[in-house]
Amino acid sequence: MHTVTLKQxxxxxKGIIQRAIRDKDEVIIASDEGxxxxxxxxxxxxxxxxxxxxxxxxxxxxxxxxxELRDRGERPEGISPEEAFKDV
Numbered sequence: 001m002h003t004v005t006l007k008q009x010x011x012x013x014k015g016i017i018q019r020a021i022r023d024k025d026e027v028i029i030a031s032d033e034g035x036x037x038x039x040x041x042x043x044x045x046x047x048x049x050x051x052x053x054x055x056x057x058x059x060x061x062x063x064x065x066x067x068e069l070r071d072r073g074e075r076p077e078g079i080s081p082e083e084a085f086k087d088v
Contacts, residue, residue, distance in 0.1 A: 001025060001026050001027075001028065002019065002023075002025065002026075002027045002028070003027070003028040003029075003030055003035075004016060004027060004028070004029055004030070005029075005030055005031070006029055006030065006031040009029040016029070016038055017038060020038045020039050020040050021040045024040055024042075024043055025039075026038065026039040026043075027039070
């Protein structure tokens with residue numbers, strides 16, 4: 001994470017955007033009124049999808065169950081990627 005002032009951002013917005021995209025890391029633009037975050041659109045989409053999955057109780061339970069299995073050295077039962085995407 002990198003923080004710049006509003007004055008710095010005003011001088012180099014293009015560079016700030018390029019840095020956020022290149023580094024896949026957020027850039028905070030701070031001002032006297034508060035701060036905003038600039039981040040790569042793909043990263044933002046990933047964050048939104050993660051939040052969506054974590055807010056779904058069934059998805060969260062399945063994720064936690066798989067983590068517990070992994071921590072015990074086991075593998076979850078399921079279907080292969082080939083089976084899951086055979087109609088695609």
